Amino acid sequence: MSGFIPAMRTADLMPGMVKVVDVQGRRIAVCNVDGRYFAVDDVCTHDGGPLGKGRLCDGQIECPRHGARFDVETGRAVVLPAVMPIRTYALRVIGTEVRVCLERRAGDV
Amino acid sequence: MTDRKATEMMPDSYKWGFHDEARYVFRTERGLSRKVVEEIAGIKEEPQWMRDMRLRALEIFERKSMPNWGPDLSAVNLNDLYYYARASDRPERDWNEVPDYIRSTFDRLGIPEAERKFLAGVGAQYDSETVYHNIREELAKQGVIFADTDTAVREYPDLVRRYFGTVVPPADNKFSALNSAVWSGGSFIYVPEGVHVDIPLQAYFRINAENIGQFERTLIIAEPGSFIHYIEGCTAPIYTTNSLHAAVVEVIVKKGARVRYSTVQNWSTNVYNLVTKRSVAYEDAVVEWVDGNLGSKVTMKYPAVYLMEPGAHSEVLSLSFAGRGQHQDTGAKAVHVAPHTTSVITSKSISKDGGRASYRGLVKAYSGAKGIRSSVRCDALLLDGDSRSDTYPTMEIDERDVTVSHEASVSKVSEEQLFYLQSRGIDEQEATKMIVNGFVEPIVKELPMEYAVELNRLIELQLEGAIG
Amino acid sequence: MLDSVSLRKRQAIEELSARHEEPMWLLQHRLKAWRLYEDMLPPTGREEEWRRTDVSALSLDGLTLFAPATLSPRLRGGLREGRDGYGGQIVQRDSQIVFQEMRPESAEQGVIFTDLHSAARQHPKVIRRHFMTEAVLPAAWKYVALHAALWSGGAFLYVPAGVEIGVPLHAVVGLSSGGVAVFPHTLIVAEEGSSVTLIEEHGSSDGDRRALSSAVVEILVRDGAQVRYVGVQDWGANVDSFSTIRAVLGKGSQLELGLVGSGGHVAKASLDAVLSAPGATASIVGLFLAEGDQHMSYSTLQDHRAANTTSDLLFKSVLRDNAYLVWNGLTRIHKGAGESDANQSSRNLLLGENARVAAIPVLEIEAHDVTRCSHGATVSSVDEEQLYYMMSRGLTREDASRAIVDGFLRQGLERLTSLQAHRGIGRSVERRLLAEVA
Helix, strand or coil: CCCEEEEEEHHHCCCCCEEEEEECCEEEEEEEECCEEEEEECECCCCCCEHHHCEEECCEEECCCCCCEEECCCCCEEECCCCCCCCEEEEEEECCEEEEECCCCCCCC | CCHHHHHHHCCCHHHHCCCCHHHCCEECCCCCCHHHHHHHHHHCCCCHHHHHHHHHHHHHHHHCCCCCCCCCCCCCCHHHCCCCEECCCCCCCCHHHCCHHHHHHHHHHCCCHHHHHHHCCCCCCCCHHHHHHHHHHHHHHHCCEEEEHHHHHHHCHHHHHHHCCCCCCHHHCHHHHHHHHHCCCCEEEEECCCCECCCCEEHHHHCCCECCCCCCEEEEEECCCCEEEEEEECCCCECCCCCEEEEEEEEEECCCCEEEEEEEECECCCCEEEEEEEEEECCCCEEEEEEEECCCCEEEECCEEEECCCCCEEEEEEEEEECCCCEEEEEEEEEECCCCCEEEEEEEEEECCCCEEEEEEEEEECCCCCCEEEEEEEEEEECCCCCEEEEEEEEEECCCCEEEEEEEEEEECCHHHHHHHHCCCCCHHHHHHHHHHHHHHHHHCCCCHHHHHHHHHHHHHHHHCCCC | CCCHHHHHHHHHHHHHHHHCCCCHHHHHHHHHHHHHHHHCCCCCCCCCCCCCCCHHHHCCCCCECCCCCCCCCCCCCCCCCCCCCCCEEEEEECCEEEEEEECHHHHHCCCEEECHHHHHHHCHHHHHHHCCCCCCCHHHCHHHHHHHHHCCCCEEEEECCCCECCCCEEEEEEECCCCEEECCEEEEEECCCCEEEEEEEEEECCCCCCEEEEEEEEEEECCCCEEEEEEEEEECCCEEEEEEEEEEECCCCEEEEEEEEEECCEEEEEEEEEECCCCCEEEEEEEEEECCCCEEEEEEEEEECCCCCEEEEEEEEEECCCCEEEEEEEEEECCCCCCCEEEEEEEEEECCCCCEEEEEEEEEECCCCCCEEEEEEEEECCCHHHHHHHHCCCCCHHHHHHHHHHHHHHHHHHHHHCCCCCHHHHHHHHHHHHHHHC
16 A cells, blocks of 8 residues: 555554654644544644644544634634644554555545 | 813722622632632533533633733733622612713713613613513514523523634633633524514613623524624713623624624723624625724724635724723734635724724735635824824735735824814814714714714714713 | 854954954954844744744855855846946945946045945045944844844945935946855945935846845935935845845935845845934835745835924735735834824735735824825736736737736836936836746
8 A cells, every 4th residue: 555654553542632743754643533543734724833732522623722623534624713624644544553645635535 | 070080080990989799699709710610600500511611711711821912911910800790680889989971971972861870880770671571572583592692501502502612712812711711691693594683683682680791702693694783882881890801702694694793882991801703704695893992991802704605795894982091902804715705894093182093904815715805994093192093904815816905094183174164163173073073974874873873972072072 | 152163253254354454443343243143043933024934044054154256157137237327336246346436526526435345444434433333233133243244345335415426326246156145235325415326236147056145235314315226136046135224314305215126035125214304205116026936025114203204115016926925014103203294005916826915014103193194005916807908909818918017017117217317227127027027
């Protein structure tokens, strides 16, 4: 499976938590929503805030800087002041390894 | 006691005797803490999700810093305030204790006896309850909900929960965090699809026994094709010892709907009035903010509209008057997210007796917002040599296919105009009043007539210097 | 902190000073500035003035701070240093003056137009009094301190009281291919009632290695004097440029200033006009053309400190491709600066699909009896209606577009051309700008 780079181990991230990993120079925030993993850019589209330092709630990640929220599956901005979606990344869990593909978005075939 | 003397004595609120514990049925302890926030949630019998949100907001408030721009807020001592107070009836105050400048304003504005006592916090009885009750019946027939926000949280929890904090989240700024932690009162309005509410709804109608709007939280939801005009505040000066007001207003305007939100603010000049007002406008929606700022020591308020879908339109009319010791830092924001959206911002300010009026605004066009048009016009009038006016507009345009313009001017009263009027036998003071009236007319005329009339009279009073 | 790097740098400064036979006070000035530079903090990027600019463009990594004996660079594009029509010329390549001359008539009138090193040796009193003492001080910001320590070459223009020079003077700074940091300095002192025009060009061809310029222009316009200054920057795409321009105007004096900016990777400039005495007038015109991934950032200040002063600023920009222009304009009218007239206009034409602009015109008014104090900013792309109109008259879309851009720049160009008697430069600028927008 080309392009899917190991980012972390599943055990590194508990449900409801977020962790930032560096994948080939890009900062990716990996989220665990009730056992399902999602990967998004660590940077909030509103003002560049650190999403990875925010909290996860109901499948949404909240930026600590101004409270903007994004759906981690689609990347859509759901709470102002963010309006632009964040980039999502295709993610596969292979065994105990979480792998992220930088070229493809979540939901791409 | 002359009016002038009263004015000079104003800043010291203790003189008016509002520091008696016994007059309150209940008041949380001084300062802000988890305990205070939990008490508030408890008194209101709020559901768990609201209580949790308040506590989270408190944490956010504690870690957020004060703005490093804008007016001087150093005199605001956050630890010294009471964040919630409740009386079964309004605290009894002696009419003689009410500052002269407020009493005389009521006289000049022709405010009825009962109303003025109510507004001044004297006596408990004002028949707003009856008026309110009748209006609610009318609205209920149309399916419109108009309640105070506390009631709405209890009676319409799903509706409130869906929208509360989605337009202004707690972490947006320090004062939205504060409001989210200790909010009380405010209006909740829900207008069903296609419903047009013909009479303007007024906050006045639902003033209840709670504290007088210190940390109001207002939420308005207009379903597709609906229309509502909401008015808050009034021209008569509201006297209060609560020196910090941090309100949050969230307005959601769906496809083809229209909301007009008018505010006339005339808080007494000991108040720091820090408000976050924001709306989202969807396809073909129209949002209008009419914002009149006359009172308070410091106001920081920038009504904003996020134009999310094509065809959305926003208009902001902002009028500020900064007299002695006042700093009105007001403006507007228009954020063009979608293509083919339009915004118009008109701001007029007057500074007198060393007052300072500042316009602060933002027009932003995201990449992809093709074909948007935005026009901003700010005019400031300086009436004397001590006063001050500033403008701080920002335009951030990330899209090529736009038409964006901004024009601002600061001037004194035109000598030519004065000369012309004086040559017709009008004395200088009268002439100045006429010119100022003409200056503010485009905004004042957008208010319902009773307000417009009172507002004009109030501005005249300010110009005469008969009040502070 | 005298670590070995610092020690080496100080030694190099001493060598530089010695090479130019500078007086002791000037060496001290440099060393003091170097210490300031070391102590001052660089912009973090969170400051209002820097938040839209990539501060990594300030990097000095890999750059020679003391330009060695130069190669022979060419200036890019259509701006040539022809000798005809100028009253005097100074040509600098990297850090070295390679040519200078002045018409004898001007010298006879007491006009001084020479490089700064010569001026420091020949006119020490005048230099000592005016060089970085009034307009731009070494502590202005970190890169001005750096400049004050390392400047080389430079142009000094001094016009004695009552002397009027009708023919413009010309100064050129050309950068070689890359790997260097240069610090061009221009000091103009126009004594009472004098009148002079200086046209300055800074430029380079596209180089393959990064280069940096931290320039300072000081303009002292004494009572009743009149100065016209045109600064043209036309950098290669490898150059990051940071300029600090500041003019101080005396009673009844007049400044007409033109800026033309194109090229470069990051071009940031601050421009201050300080109207410090009654009756002073400043008129500023800026024309900017940004393309590719260029970033331009201009901070301007119209500082009215006295009554009856006038200022007018007109900035026009054309942005192609992914260019990004930022303009922070401040007009300040101090208390007591009554009956003043100040205007700012920023007009921006976005041609590029991803072009962007941020315009922040600020007014701070503390005097109430202002005659007029206004500003306006517009941002738009080429007007579709205008395009169709022209196309309906037989022009191709390209030609129509060019005509519209031409019309857009025309007003600014006319004001620029009127600033000097040398028609050539107006035409060159026009050709350059319009050729690029075709």
